């Protein structure tokens with residue numbers, strides 16, 4: 001089932017049962033779901049089948065970052081399992097991104113292929129420490145332009161960069177933004193954050209939300225509050 005909602009709920013749980021317990025409380029007409037490294041490493045493709053069976057469109061977030069041949073094969077494997085969206089790290093470079101795109105095209109898959117720019121957990125000082133003498137904003141712009149040239153459908157960035165990337169890359173280029181923190185939630189390990197309303201106003205296409213919903217005392221109440229914040233825009 002496809003939905004007009006921009007919400008993607010991150011099912012960051014340590015087991016298939018826990019993830020499906022949450023999925024059973026969600027409605028595929030009102031959100032998509034994301035499967036990340038911990039859940040996929042524990043459950044394998046079974047979780048994708050279970051979520052597809054419940055009608056969800058699934059973002060498989062394994063952030064592939066390897067040599068071009070390896071990443072192209074991994075992206076193909078994801079597409080074969082019917083996922084709606086898959087991601088790679090833009091810092092894997094032009095040839096890696098192009099190989100991934102060409103592989104999906106060659107096999108006729110319409111899986112959305114997006115590239116992570118700079119993780120939302122990173123700030124300027126973190127980039128300096130790994131040898132990048134630039135700001136997060138400048139690095140995000142650079143990698144987004146490269147990703148667009150390589151034929152990616154969009155990028156993962158923080159909502160702090162969404163408005164600028166719309167100017168640079170156009171409306172159709174997807175901005176998938178984690179680091180979403182409603183007023184009631186703590187930032188925790190995220191550094192570049194925005195509220196749901198701010199993110200949409202800035203031009204984000206999709207909002208990835210995990211702990212503010214999944215770790216809330218009442219997850220459905222938290223989700224309703226987010227939906228109401230967006231409905232009021």
Ligand SMILES: O=C(O)c1cc(=O)[nH]c(=O)n1[C@@H]1O[C@H](COP(=O)(O)O)[C@@H](O)[C@H]1O
Pocket residue numbers: 010012036061063087116118119120121156157178179180190208209210211212
């Ligand atoms: O690619 C991602 O989804 C991702 C990229 C990024 O830069 N930052 C980021 O937080 N994520 C993912 O988005 C989710 C955010 O979860 P919360 O911080 O709990 O809302 C996690 O599953 C992260 O793995």
